[in-house]
Amino acid sequence: MLLAPPPDWLLPVGRIYRPNSPAPIRTRTRTTRLCCRASLITNSDSFEVGRLIGSYGFMNITSFSGSPGTDNEYSSGDLGQLRVQDVGEGSVKIRLYDGRVTQGPLKGTPVVFKVYPGQRAGGIEADMMAANELNAHTSLQDSSDGICQNLVTLIGGFETRTGEQWLAFRSDGKYSAADYAKVMSERVSKSRAGGGQVWNKFEQEETIKRRRYFVTKLLQGTMRGLAYMHDRERLHQSLGPASVILNTIVEREAIYLVPRLRDLAFSVDIRYSNLEGRPGLLSEGLWRRASTAGAFTPMDKRAFGLADDIYAAGLFFAYLAFVPFCEEGTMDGLSLQRLLESTFQLDIGATREYCLADDGLLDAVKFLDLGDGAGWELLQAMLNPDFRKRPMAQTVLNHRFMTVGVL
Structure with a gap:
């Protein structure tokens, strides 16, 4: 059964706004500040959150070296050629929940919540990743040609008082x-x-x-x-x-x-x-x-x-x-x-x-x-x-x- 989170537990993305504020979502990074379209749902009371359906992490490229058998100093003849990358597991862990929209014209629409940890758990990188994903989707969905069917659709999002960023995507496949x-x-x-x-x-x-x-x-x-x-x-x-x-x-x-x-x-x-x-x-x-x-x-x-x-x-x-x-x-x-x-x-x-x-x-x-x-x-x-x-x-x-x- 889907459980609606307590209203006082949640805030829309961007701490300066209250849950019932009509103001649009804003990212919190200074370098990529961008307003989302008003059509995105920013009121946490408009969602019900269901069960945890999975979690995953990201891989980080931590260093760079030359191709096997080469030096790390590159001559002009090497430019543009393959380089070996050392990859390690990143610190940001993402959780996924199912849920649905409970109010407005999209009422009943199933969603998947993608949850980024707050700064305390994930550091500044987690907030930057959430903001970047938010900005990317809103810019790609803001098109006179309509939304591309080969991209997932962002419906909205909110932030918990502990700083977690919850992005809600239409559920089009599991x-x-x-x-x-x-x-x-x-x-x-x-x-x-x-x-x-x-x-x-x-x-x-x-x-x-x-x-x-x-x-x-x-x-x-x-x-x-x-x-x-x-x-x-x-x-x-x-x-x-x-x-x-x-x-x-x-x-x-x-x-x-x-x-x-x-x-x-x-x-x-x-x-x-x-x-x-x-x-x-x-x-x-x-x-x-x-x-x-x-x-x-x-x-x-x-x-x-x-x-x-x-x-x-x-x-x-x-x-x-x-x-x-x-x-x-x-x-x-x-x-x-x-x-x-x-x-x-x-x-x-x-x-x-x-x-x-x-x-x-x-x-x-x-x-x-x-x-x-x-x-x-x-x-x-x-x-x-x-x-x-x-x-x-x-x-x-x-x-x-x-x-x-x-x-």
């Missing part, structure tokens, strides 16, 4: 792309353990066709959301299997599938006016990588940022091309990234030859082989070590592989 891949890999394991490949060849072929269709639709929706963000001068900077929400993971329902991007806490505004001067705390790592790659001017920094998102999308593409088609435990995101980056130094052709020799990876290889190797071609473009040679999001959407899997 599964992530990571959940989908896990379920499908488990099914592959069960099918092969039961002799499915031998005795149900026709059924196996139909299953593979449905999986290819579903994964291609998932990739299309993800790239539409990313292209929408890039067209509006926003980077995602957290794209991965857990940051794409699905309204279904039933492959027979692929025609109704709508992937939606979430987790915009590290989103970066790349309007030229924001690329001059000191970077914000949350984007320091991005611009440090940009300068290492030789991107110093606002134009080059913008190009690097867009290419950085495409690289993350390329790793996500590789994840979806392998994990759902392989037995459980055969391949995971981290192992696949190490295989691509460290073992084969982003040589996708060599990666294919390696995978071709492993029977457990053959369905993934065949998927990427569609369209005379169109999948491998697209993957190589998105993971090009030189950021200047990576395609734009719309170019990825227009690539022939994005249609061959649904024909």
